[in-house]
Amino acid sequence: MKKFFLLAISLFFLTGCNSYTELNQLGIVSLVGIDYQEENYHVYIYLVEPQEETTALTSYNAEGSSIEEAMHQLYLKSNKKMYLAHMDALVLSKEAIDEKLKEIVTYLLNQREIRNNFELMEVDSLNKLFEEKKGAQELIELVHTNENYMGTTQSITFEKFLENLLIDTNTTIPLLSFNKELKVEGLSLIHNFQTIDTLSTEETILLNLLENNLKESIYQEITIYESKTNLEFQKENNLFHIYLEVNQNPSSFSKELEKELRRLLIYYEEQDYDLIKLKQRRKENRLESNATQIKRNFTFDIHIAVRENNLERKK
Amino acid sequence: MKKKTITKFQYFTTFFFLLQMWIPFVGFHSLTRIANQDALFGILLGTLEIFLFSLCIQNIDTYHPNKTLYQKIKDLYPKFSYVLFPFLFSLLLFLLLWITQKMSLFLHSYLTPEIDAFWTMIPLFLILFYFLQKPKEAIFQTTELCFYLYLFLFLLFLFGILPQSNFLRIKPLLSESPSSILQSSFVFFLSYPLSFFLLLYFPKNWLEKKEEQEKTKKKALFLSGLTLFLYLFLILSSLGIYLTNLYKNPLMITYQKISFLNILERVETTLSFSYVLLYFFPLVFLFYHLTSFLKEQFPQIQKKEKTILFLLLLFVLLGSQFFTFSSLFYSSSNILILFFLLFLSLSIRFKKN
Numbered sequence: 013m014k015k016f017f018l019l020a021i022s023l024f025f026l027t028g029c030n031s032y033t034e035l036n037q038l039g040i041v042s043l044v045g046i047d048y049q050e051e052n053y054h055v056y057i058y059l060v061e062p063q064e065e066t067t068a069l070t071s072y073n074a075e076g077s078s079i080e081e082a083m084h085q086l087y088l089k090s091n092k093k094m095y096l097a098h099m100d101a102l103v104l105s106k107e108a109i110d111e112k113l114k115e116i117v118t119y120l121l122n123q124r125e126i127r128n129n130f131e132l133m134e135v136d137s138l139n140k141l142f143e144e145k146k147g148a149q150e151l152i153e154l155v156h157t158n159e160n161y162m163g164t165t166q167s168i169t170f171e172k173f174l175e176n177l178l179i180d181t182n183t184t185i186p187l188l189s190f191n192k193e194l195k196v197e198g199l200s201l202i203h204n205f206q207t208i209d210t211l212s213t214e215e216t217i218l219l220n221l222l223e224n225n226l227k228e229s230i231y232q233e234i235t236i237y238e239s240k241t242n243l244e245f246q247k248e249n250n251l252f253h254i255y256l257e258v259n260q261n262p263s264s265f266s267k268e269l270e271k272e273l274r275r276l277l278i279y280y281e282e283q284d285y286d287l288i289k290l291k292q293r294r295k296e297n298r299l300e301s302n303a304t305q306i307k308r309n310f311t312f313d314i315h316i317a318v319r320e321n322n323l324e325r326k327k
Numbered sequence: 328m329k330k331k332t333i334t335k336f337q338y339f340t341t342f343f344f345l346l347q348m349w350i351p352f353v354g355f356h357s358l359t360r361i362a363n364q365d366a367l368f369g370i371l372l373g374t375l376e377i378f379l380f381s382l383c384i385q386n387i388d389t390y391h392p393n394k395t396l397y398q399k400i401k402d403l404y405p406k407f408s409y410v411l412f413p414f415l416f417s418l419l420l421f422l423l424l425w426i427t428q429k430m431s432l433f434l435h436s437y438l439t440p441e442i443d444a445f446w447t448m449i450p451l452f453l454i455l456f457y458f459l460q461k462p463k464e465a466i467f468q469t470t471e472l473c474f475y476l477y478l479f480l481f482l483l484f485l486f487g488i489l490p491q492s493n494f495l496r497i498k499p500l501l502s503e504s505p506s507s508i509l510q511s512s513f514v515f516f517l518s519y520p521l522s523f524f525l526l527l528y529f530p531k532n533w534l535e536k537k538e539e540q541e542k543t544k545k546k547a548l549f550l551s552g553l554t555l556f557l558y559l560f561l562i563l564s565s566l567g568i569y570l571t572n573l574y575k576n577p578l579m580i581t582y583q584k585i586s587f588l589n590i591l592e593r594v595e596t597t598l599s600f601s602y603v604l605l606y607f608f609p610l611v612f613l614f615y616h617l618t619s620f621l622k623e624q625f626p627q628i629q630k631k632e633k634t635i636l637f638l639l640l641l642f643v644l645l646g647s648q649f650f651t652f653s654s655l656f657y658s659s660s661n662i663l664i665l666f667f668l669l670f671l672s673l674s675i676r677f678k679k680n
Contacts, residue, residue, distance in 0.1 A: 127583050129584070
């Protein structure tokens with residue numbers, strides 16, 4: 013009897029009815045956009061709403077002096093409980109990054125529901141993007157396709173973004189524009205929670221090449237079939253060994269490419285922006301032991317070996 | 328006839344759980360913030376320090392093997408026991424309040440954010456009320472059963488996180504100064520005296536194979552050290568040192584990353600049950616300590632055992648809602664227990680001589 017009594021009492025506490033939410037009362041957020049204009053946050057969201065046979069995307073937007081206030085305003089407009097655990101992507105405007113990135117990151121870190129594997133992007137006109145109902149999957153696929161088949165951008169998850177910012181305050185974020193249609197524009201370079209520059213799609217290909225992330229691409233009308241880059245750390249120097257397989261003019265392409273790579277590396281070294289995270293990578297390879305050494309500028313050398321693709325040669 | 332002793336394996340699993348309570352009470356971030364990736368060596372060195380400490384206090388177990396810890400204390404310091412006992416009782420009571428508060432915070436933050444933690448703690452305390460009335464054998468059998476569950480959850484974590492791990496993230500190793508590694512090992516070691524204190528209560532004679540007690544303790548110590556090392560190794564290889572230092576509970580963030588073949592995801596709620604076990608057993612043993620202590624010191628309350636237990640549980644449940652503790656409470660309590668155990672061990676040595 014005593015056991016039954018204890019069990020019966022426990023059951024009242026174990027049902028979980030207290031926090032029960034019907035599925036159709038749950039607004040699953042797939043995409044969030046944050047803009048900052050005239051000292052106000054503009055927050056846009058896409059809710060995935062299950063219909064009878066399909067799912068529909070409904071967009072909402074609101075503004076407020078803080079993200080919390082803007083989110084509160086969104087609640088007033090939506091009849092669903094917003095659920096951020098399935099968020100796939102976060103798009104930010106340049107203004108939001110430049111002025112409020114630290115606050116946005118803090119807000120996201122404090123959200124228990126959010127996971128750190130959603131993707132980040134910068135889009136120039138958020139309102140147009142949400143008016144045109146471009147879903148998170150569409151944006152993610154655009155970035156991934158460009159990254160994998162052209163090397164014109166680099167995708168980044170929130171976790172990687174955070175890690176990069178914490179390591180050396182430098183990170184990149186895919187840059188998209190939406191004038192008439194949605195388009196990849198390269199990368200936005202962020203330093204110390206602010207955008208400092210942008211890389212065009214061609215410059216992003218060079219960056220991917222240096223980081224050994226380039227699978228295939230077309231650079232200055234030359235098709236790159238294969239590429240491989242090894243970075244050799246020497247005591248006072250960084251040596252890039254680049255192997256490429258292209259469709260035509262290997263020797264002239266090699267010279268042109270080396271010139272462009274040098275230009276890119278020298279430019280950002282002069283700007284004191286560690287574009288390919290050399291300092292961190294040297295530290296990981298135990299080449300630097302203290303801060304003074306890390307601050308020192310390094311020289312670099314590039315060795316490029318280009319060969320024509322066999323099929324092209326047969327032609 | 329039913330055996331009324333504790334088996335070697337049950338003793339092993341009990342000590343293992345008491346050692347593993349370091350994860351929720353102190354946590355990996357306390358080591359990585361001192362020594363970054365080299366906290367891995369801090370764990371290894373700290374395990375060695377704990378091993379040496381266990382050798383130092385080994386004679387407490389062998390001294391009057393049929394007596395409980397409090398009987399031994401009374402035997403050694405008959406005059407001082409009137410001062411020592413209230414002090415120890417209060418310390419353990421405050422530790423109970425601290426653990427209850429920490430557990431309710433954990434449940435509220437990670438498992439049931441929409442329910443007030445007080446209501447979640449009520450069924451748990453009802454279970455404790457039922458459980459603590461059982462004989463000691465039942466408690467030890469439960470640790471044995473829960474050990475298999477804990478092991479299963481650990482293996483699930485291990486195989487789930489391996490595809491997400493990048494061992495290069497652990498580089499550069501040995502980049503911190505030896506003093507940081509040593510400091511992290513001390514932080515690790517100084518959180519363990521409570522585990523030894525809770526285990527020491529049980530007289531050696533309660534064990535089925537008394538002669539293998541020390542060997543069993545060493546095995547538990549080794550396995551616990553290895554598990555903690557693997558945990559930190561996998562956290563660092565999946566999050567990297569910067570994110571590990573950013574979060575107060577990096578293990579829970581690592582749980583979120585687990586995915587089995589991109590099909591089975593969001594298993595953190597299931598895996599965090601291992602956390603619940605690590606909160607539950609210290610609570611059980613602390614309550615067991617306190618109730619046994621009261622029964623030993625005041626034999627007249629034997630008949631009112633249930634009422635005393637109920638009042639104690641009620642006090643802890645309600646008290647945990649009102650007390651606030653300093654962040655140094657747990658470490659300072661452990662340091663006090665450390666000195667007390669060393670003093671006890673020395674007293675036994677002198678008495679024998």
